Amino acid sequence: MSWNIRGLGRVEKIRVVRNLVSIHRPTFLFIQESKLNSFNSKVFSSIGGSWLFRGMGVASVGATGGLISMWNDELFVVKACITNNCCIIIAGELVKLDKNVVFCNVYAPNIKSKRVKLWEFILRSQYSFDIPLCIGCDFNTVLCEMERRGCECNQVSVRNFNTFMLQKNVVNIPSLRNVFT
Known part of the structure; x- marks a missing residue:
């Protein structure tokens, strides 16, 4: 949890x-x-x-x-x-x-x-x-623009975060009852 x-x-x-x-x-x-x-x-x-x-x-x-x-x-x-x-x-x-x-x-x-x-x-x-x-x-930070609500999305940060997730082979498990993880 x-x-x-x-x-x-x-x-x-x-x-x-x-x-x-x-x-x-x-x-x-x-x-x-x-x-x-x-x-x-x-x-x-x-x-x-x-x-x-x-x-x-x-x-x-x-x-x-x-x-x-x-x-x-x-x-x-x-x-x-x-x-x-x-x-x-x-x-x-x-x-x-x-x-x-x-x-x-x-x-x-x-x-x-x-x-x-x-x-x-x-x-x-x-x-x-x-x-x-x-x-x-x-x-x-976020994995994609759809996760950002009400403000600008920094593409460099998104790219860096995705690189980190890929390096570590992280699987993003969806949240229960919420759209954000």
């Missing part, structure tokens, strides 16, 4: 996330743009309820960003972790499948040059693991 929440400071939003976790029981939860500055067990338990027990957070930078990755440690065992201010990359084993995978939670910067550096960082990190990668993200 992945969601750009645009701020997780209100109790109502936390309750909505916890209810969705309770209903859908994801193995992994990616939250982008939490806008939280600190994380502790109380934050994680308020979000994950009785289903997602473990978590890791990256603090927001000023009034933007912030990431939360949470998982059920009965279903996923962490073996390694890499973070920066734009992503959390966690490698481990899906217990029931006996399969090693990498989960990557991304909130990309709005500045094109910083986005490209982030993509390079993700690619380098993935090559060091050399196992399947699942990305939950807000890349702050």
